[in-house]
Amino acid sequence: MNTPKRYTITAALPYTNGPVHIGHLAGVYVPADIYARFQRLKGNDVLYISGSDEHGVPITIKAKKEGITPQQVVDKYHTIIKKSFEDFGISFDNYSRTSAEVHHETASGFFKKLYEDGKFIEETNQQLYDAEANQFLADRFVVGTCPKCGNEESYGDQCENCGTSHNATDLINPKSAITGNVPTLKETKHWYLPLDQYQEWLKEWIVEGHKMIGSRMYWDK
Ligand SMILES: [Zn+2]
Structure with missing residues (x-):
């Protein structure tokens, strides 16, 4: 008898700023579920995991709009979301949340290891800042006029009208999504991971070493 192979299967973590809809299910959770069930039927050792992502900017914005705390959101x-997956029969072995202690430990473990090994590039640059809210305004915290198509309700990272990606500092008449105030520019330090340095072995690892993932990537094209 063949020894069962071990499979770890995951699907993108949904943001907890609203319920999941049919597009979420059709796009990722059902295809991953089919694959998990297929491998279980073959007698393989399968772990299908996912969880709620509780750390997104849209959650904070939703909380401010509804006058409740991000925790309540x-x-x-x-x-x-968890109940929807159960009702639809998505066969997760573990559906968790990013607020779980084990997730904090694992995620900061990755960061610390990379930091200690000097893999990050540190850069100080100017970012939009809301003095009244006392915080820097990342992507979705900024709205303004798209420099390309003139849409007056473009987000800081992308215009949903013309599809162009941009930086929040490119917006014309930028406004804070939190207070509606005009933000100012303030210095801030960021850590960047230069992924292009790892392109060669990553490509080898994904395309040659893990053909199942590779074939999916080509299929997506
Ligand atoms: Zn636009």
């Missing part, structure tokens, strides 16, 4: 939608 994530608790509400985590419960709804």
Whole structure:
């Protein structure tokens, strides 16, 4: 008898700023579920994992709009999303949340290891800042006019009208999504991981070493 192979299967973590809809299910959770069930039927050792992502900017914005705390937003939608997956029969072996202690430990473990090995590039640059809210304004915290098509409600990272990606500092008449104030530029330090340095072996690892993932990548093209 063949020894069962071990498979770890995952699907993109849904943001807890709203319920999942049919597009989420069709796009990732059902295809991954089919694959998990197929491997289990073959007698392989399968772990199908996912969880609610509780750390997104849209969650904070939703909380401010509804006048509740981000914790109340994530608790509400985590419960709804988890129940939807159960009702649709998505066969997760573990559906968790990014607020779990084990997730904090693992995620900061990755960061610390890379930091200690000097893999990051540190850069100080100017970012939009809301003095009243006392915080820097990342991508979705900024709205303004798209420099390309003139859409007055473009987000800081992307215009949903023309599809162009841009930096928040490119927006004309930028406004804070939190207070509506005009933001100012302030210095801030960031850590960048130069992924292009790892392109060669990553490509080898994915395309040659893990053909199943590679074939999916080509199929997507
Ligand atoms: Zn645009």
